[in-house]
Amino acid sequence: MECVVQGIIETQHVDALEVLLQGLSGVPKERVRVHELCLKSGPNLGVVPSEVRLLCDLAQSTPSWTIRHVGGAMRGAGAEQISVLVRSIVESKASNNVLRYFYGIGYKLDHEVLKGGFAFRFHRGAQITVTVTSVSKMTKLHATNEAVPITPAIQLVEITAPAAADNYNDVVSAVTSFCEYLAPLLHLSKPGNSTGIVPTAGAAAASLMSSGGGGGGKTL
Amino acid sequence: MDAAALGAAAGAPNPAAPVGGDQQPRTERLSAGVQQQLNLEGMRARAVGLYKAISRILEDFDAIARANPNASPKWQDVLGQFSMVSMELFNIVEDIKKVSKVFVVYPRNVNAENAAILPVMLSSKLLPEMEAEEATKRDNLLSGITNLTVSGQIEKLKTRIDMIGSACETAEKVIAESRKNYGLGARQGANLGPTLDKAQAAKIQEQEGLLRAAVNYGEGLRVPGDQRQMYSSLPSHLVDVLPFGDGAHNFGDNSGLFL
Numbered sequence: 001m002e003c004v005v006q007g008i009i010e011t012q013h014v015d016a017l018e019v020l021l022q023g024l025s026g027v028p029k030e031r032v033r034v035h036e037l038c039l040k041s042g043p044n045l046g047v048v049p050s051e052v053r054l055l056c057d058l059a060q061s062t063p064s065w066t067i068r069h070v071g072g073a074m075r076g077a078g079a080e081q082i083s084v085l086v087r088s089i090v091e092s093k094a095s096n097n098v099l100r101y102f103y104g105i106g107y108k109l110d111h112e113v114l115k116g117g118f119a120f121r122f123h124r125g126a127q128i129t130v131t132v133t134s135v136s137k138m139t140k141l142h143a144t145n146e147a148v149p150i151t152p153a154i155q156l157v158e159i160t161a162p163a164a165a166d167n168y169n170d171v172v173s174a175v176t177s178f179c180e181y182l183a184p185l186l187h188l189s190k191p192g193n194s195t196g197i198v199p200t201a202g203a204a205a206a207s208l209m210s211s212g213g214g215g216g217g218k219t220l
Numbered sequence: 221m222d223a224a225a226l227g228a229a230a231g232a233p234n235p236a237a238p239v240g241g242d243q244q245p246r247t248e249r250l251s252a253g254v255q256q257q258l259n260l261e262g263m264r265a266r267a268v269g270l271y272k273a274i275s276r277i278l279e280d281f282d283a284i285a286r287a288n289p290n291a292s293p294k295w296q297d298v299l300g301q302f303s304m305v306s307m308e309l310f311n312i313v314e315d316i317k318k319v320s321k322v323f324v325v326y327p328r329n330v331n332a333e334n335a336a337i338l339p340v341m342l343s344s345k346l347l348p349e350m351e352a353e354e355a356t357k358r359d360n361l362l363s364g365i366t367n368l369t370v371s372g373q374i375e376k377l378k379t380r381i382d383m384i385g386s387a388c389e390t391a392e393k394v395i396a397e398s399r400k401n402y403g404l405g406a407r408q409g410a411n412l413g414p415t416l417d418k419a420q421a422a423k424i425q426e427q428e429g430l431l432r433a434a435v436n437y438g439e440g441l442r443v444p445g446d447q448r449q450m451y452s453s454l455p456s457h458l459v460d461v462l463p464f465g466d467g468a469h470n471f472g473d474n475s476g477l478f479l
Binding site: 006008035038056058063096097099100110111112113135137142143144145150151153154156176177180191192194195196197 | 392393396397421424425427428429430431432434435436438440441442454455456457458460461462
């Protein structure tokens with residue numbers, strides 16, 4: 001299981017968000033560049049359709065592959081009341097022939113996307129990962145070098161944290177609490193809901209950049 | 221006796237006069253509300269009053285000396301006046317401490333004459349007071365653990381620091397939950413304030429929908445079938461995985477199988 005929230009931020013304020021996340025997490029940022037291929041099952045694999053995502057991490061010198069299966073979201077009155085989406089997830093590392101394998105057993109490419117940006121991973125009540133990426137689509141099949149952003153002026157922010165059946169309440173609390181700290185710059189919600197942008201994000205960003213920029217020069 | 225009393229009286233005006241002088245330029249620049257709240261006029265009046273009282277006492281001493289060089293002031297009278305002056309000065313100093321917390325005082329004329337005495341005049345506490353305060357705090361900090369070894373004391377202090385840290389974390393959580401309960405910084409729904417015009421808000425909302433639909437459901441990302449085999453060159457991470465022959469064959473094979 002994992003807890004996940006998403007939000008958007010204007011590209012012009014991404015630097016301020018990085019300053020804020022650096023301060024809150026206390027860890028260095030990681031570069032993110034992921035080629036994500038979404039495959040769907042064919043008729044020969046059974047009546048129930050299934051979807052699997054293959055993630056190729058291009059930020060490393062040697063690309064590494066991950067299989068990711070996103071299951072159903074938790075349902076019920078309790079799930080409706082919390083502001084974080086809790087869903088089942090199965091993830092596994094794989095070798096580079098994973099794509100050929102899935103093509104071989106009958107999966108077909110549905111769509112692909114390229115994400116580039118940065119991420120922070122830290123522990124704060126739970127193991128939290130905050131990812132800020134520009135999402136691009138390929139003009140030609142698999143041509144990652146020719147990808148163009150879907151929304152050049154807006155970037156995607158995702159916060160995820162792994163959870164288990166016995167501790168997801170604590171993880172939900174940790175993620176919700178952390179989202180409060182980002183409220184000056186962006187709002188976060190379940191993937192299916194939209195949030196818009198924060199009207200006062202410009203002022204908050206200016207404040208962060210001035211204090212962040214001045215921090216290097218100031219000594220007490 | 222006379223010299224000692226005279227010296228004490230002579231020293232008294234020094235703290236009062238500079239205080240009055242320092243306050244005067246500031247008073248004119250403060251808003252009426254702040255002045256009234258801090259009671260600056262009252263403080264100034266009391267300082268000036270004390271200055272005048274001390275001046276009268278000194279004049280009385282001079283008058284006595286001029287009338288009869290051999291005469292001396294009556295001891296009882298001197299003690300009474302000293303008590304009055306000392307008590308009023310103490311009260312003014314105590315009240316000044318409250319007022320001076322919100323002010324920064326800096327000298328505007330520093331020269332060879334007053335450079336040596338300025339640090340003493342500007343210090344907010346007397347040195348013995350600072351030393352006593354520091355000793356008190358150290359005693360409070362180490363109370364109950366002075367009998368331990370140094371490493372034991374260090375462990376105890378670390379424990380206290382950790383407890384304080386966890387208390388702060390608990391406070392942070394409570395504040396976050398309260399903000400959520402009272403709807404501060406609400407995250408659900410579009411929070412478009414008056415600073416965004418409607419056209420801009422609508423455009424951003426459309427862009428957000430586009431982005432979320434693409435990331436979560438792949439909308440707008442599917443390539444038409446006839447363009448599936450039109451890639452010119454594969455990126456490096458796919459070259460080994462999808463050789464041209466196998467790739468083309470794979471797609472063709474799949475198409476044939478399902479058509």
